[in-house]
Amino acid sequence: MGNVRKTFESELEELKGKLLRMVDLAERQLGDSMDALKTQNLTLAKAVKQKDAEINALDEEINQKVIQLITQQQPVATDLRKIIVALKISTDVERIGDLAVNIAKSTLHIGEEPLIKPIVDIPKMADAVGVMLRKAFDAYDLEDIDLAFELAKEDDAIDEAYGRMIQELMGYMHRNPDYVNQITQLAFISRHLERVGDHVTNMAENIIFMVKGKTLNLNE
Template identity: 70%
Template sequence: MRGTESVRKTFDQELAALKQTLLRMVDLAERALDDSVTALKEQNLLLARVVIDSDVEINRLDEEINNWVIGLIARQQPVATDLRKVITALKISTDVERVGDLAVNIAKCTLRIGDEPLIKPIVDIPKMAAIVQDMLNKAFDAYDLEDPKLALAIAETDGRVDRLYEERIRELMQIMALSPRRVNQITQLAFICRSLERVGDHAVNMSESIIYLTN
């Protein structure tokens, strides 16, 4: 009996440590996304480079979590709810790593725009980013609290993000028709909008993983 209790305690401790590592990765990805949008608004090329450099640590944590999960399954052979918790951590880390990559994409687009005068004030993209960041925050809270209701609310918001994405693309195409010489900047802004839309998709993926965990 004591042996069983000891194994259970060890597994619970490892699972808690795994979750804390994932939440640390989450913090880095959130910061990278926020900084990438700030770099765009302010045309802060130094901050854009910081975002790109910071992705190394996000990738390192993702690899650490992957190896950790493989080792945990091999050592503990979890089943039922325990196995779901481990698999959910792995799924979410994959989505978080992609959020980090998308933040890097935004930063690279900002570098490509450089200090070129902007075609219009950067107002609508940060509004879209704020909605996406709220979706991410809710996804991370839902994971931390294992709250399926909060997870369901995330998917409902994604339609709004999709509509905003379509509106921004239409607007950018209209501007391109009037200012064809600004094609580089318009293309980069379109890529940024696409990256933000994809972040929303990853937040939805996380919500689906949380629902899987709690069912």
């Protein structure tokens, strides 16, 4: 029985390692997408699109690992929740990677058009959701539900920042009709970042479920 337990724990650590790699890549993709936007570096924006395949591949590896663990180890109760939650978190991280790609696509749509204003507040949102993503993995790794609950509060701040950003951009649109495309793309980018916050909140909910066995809605 002891050897079986050690094998399971080793397999679970391997699963966590793949998940950490996914988080690292998604965090980097968000950062690169912001750098591409701020500097209008279209080459970097294209690179973000290309690197998405790495996140997708890791997501598939995690899917296969979860299937293997369930069929070979036949875990029950808390162990099963740990595995299932890893799968759910990988899905959210994969979608965060997709959102980083969407930001890069918006940067490509803006192209080399002079920016209507310095890009300052949007990168601040990106930094905040990047920190949230890292905290979510830590909460999963440490099984820290207090940290998971903190993420819901931080997401509220992201939602408020998104609301302010949209109001500001709509004001620019009325005063600068020639910049409608750029302003629209900046609004899309803000929305993508707000969605990243939602995915991190999903991760927090699943972490609480993993530890407590209870399903909570932190987006209320």
